[in-house]
Amino acid sequence: AAPPKPEGQWAESAQRYYRMEGVYMGALENRNGFVPIRQPGSKWYLSEEDLPSGSPPIGTRYLAGWGYLLSRDLVHVLARTSAQWHLGAVQSAGEEQSGRSGEDGAEFRNSPTRNHTGPPYPQAPAWYRALPWEDVLVGTLLQQHGAMLQSHRGFSPAWRPCPEYTIVHHLDVDAPALMEALAAQEASGLWNIKWVQCTSGWHAAGSYEQWKRWRESLAGVEPI
Template sequence: MAQMQWWCWKRLLCAILLLSLLLWCLLLLAGDRQEKWSAAGRFLPALRGQLVAQPRIGVVRGVDFASLFAGPHAAPRCAHGQVLLILVTSAPVNVEARHVIRRTWAAQEGRPTNRWQTVFLVGQAAEAEVAQDVQRERQEFGDILVGNYKDTYRNLTLKVMHGLKWASEQCQPCYILKTDDDCFVNTDRLPAFLAELNTVRTGLYVGSLFPREKRQVIREPSSKWYVSRQDYRPDEYPPYASGIGYILSLDAAEKILEAACCVRPIPVEDAYMGILAEEAGIRAKASARFAKHNARWRICNYRYLMVIHHLSPREQEAAWRSTLQARSACHDSLEVTRWK
């Protein structure tokens, strides 16, 4: 009888152990699937070369600025209180684009009355050789801010947040322009316009705004603009300016950065800026001075346009020549003094 009872207890114990093992395996598998699903649409900063884990579902956290600044790379020098600081997003391999910008609209003649500066924003290159080239270029020109994040399209938000944080804290210019390395910036007109003609001194967030039908959130995972409901629940973004170029007054940038500390980032940089602006109570302002498309602009258009998108290196040089020609060729034409 005792032997019978021992046999029954032994079978029961084996069954319990087997069920426990099965339950543990199911939980492990579910956790692994959840982790893969969670990371599918996310963008992750690099910290000392490793990916930083994002918070669990249900926990809302903003931009991790500390991780973006981690690393040995020295920042460019900047003078406090300049009229304008131009932040240019650039991929590590886009050496030619940076060189042509330095030769054209980023070049300064003498000591301008309205001080301004151009800085390129670059992340961590995947290839060691490219990363070394970027470091040599940074040391030679002193105009590259290297952030601690993997340089990918979906990390563009982190790139801009890093640059904006550095600019607002270390340089404190009156205005910050964010643009891309395939854009032309009319530095012959813009600094003077901001210093002398612009009447919106505070709360300024201005650029080429997208119409409502272009502000729908893309839920297709195969799209490079994909945003999951986990990252952003509404189906429509608030009004926001195209990432080709937008200008922020210093106070607006500071309020936006404060909002970024508690608003979950999304991998659509310009839309995220609109989300932060709305959170900070800043209204996006539309201006036709920011052109989303490159066209056959006439010489005198360069007295009005401030940013033009989608220019090749050769077209950058042509646009700069047209800007210089406009100084004398269009001197007698009426100048528009408003953002519109």
């Protein structure tokens, strides 16, 4: 079912001045799109066997998962698509347990179970099972449905500074040390009028490589 439309005078005014549909906004960290990390020591490691080079969704552009904005209609797109695929997997698994399944077992399948009277479920592509990250999945699914991503400067990655127009900042490993101080600066209104310090690292503001080296020099931090 389609998401309900806002009602009332406020909703009419908001719809006149703001986009209420098709909103996918956040930080585009990887401008060349998704590239699997092949270093085994990385927590984001993905082997060639898991996702071969050149396979989709490699190259797909997506917004970073630590913070992005979705309009309700796109949330429904994601929920509907994933529900179809997951329901297909559950039904296939049920067939296997009852002795009615073929070799596919719990794999995603095109055909529904014998007890299902609705339309066939679409088969989930191979990359859906290979990707462990919600942000790449979200970007891929939305762009397959024609959604356009919008990179907004107010969404600030961990290696960038925090100016007064910041909407969301990714603290990453700095969260335990800086969360309380940043919350106080936001509550006082200071963050609304000036830049604030939002990293404890020695890296230059805006340098991903320096930030990464600093991050991985910390004890007990898993490499990325």
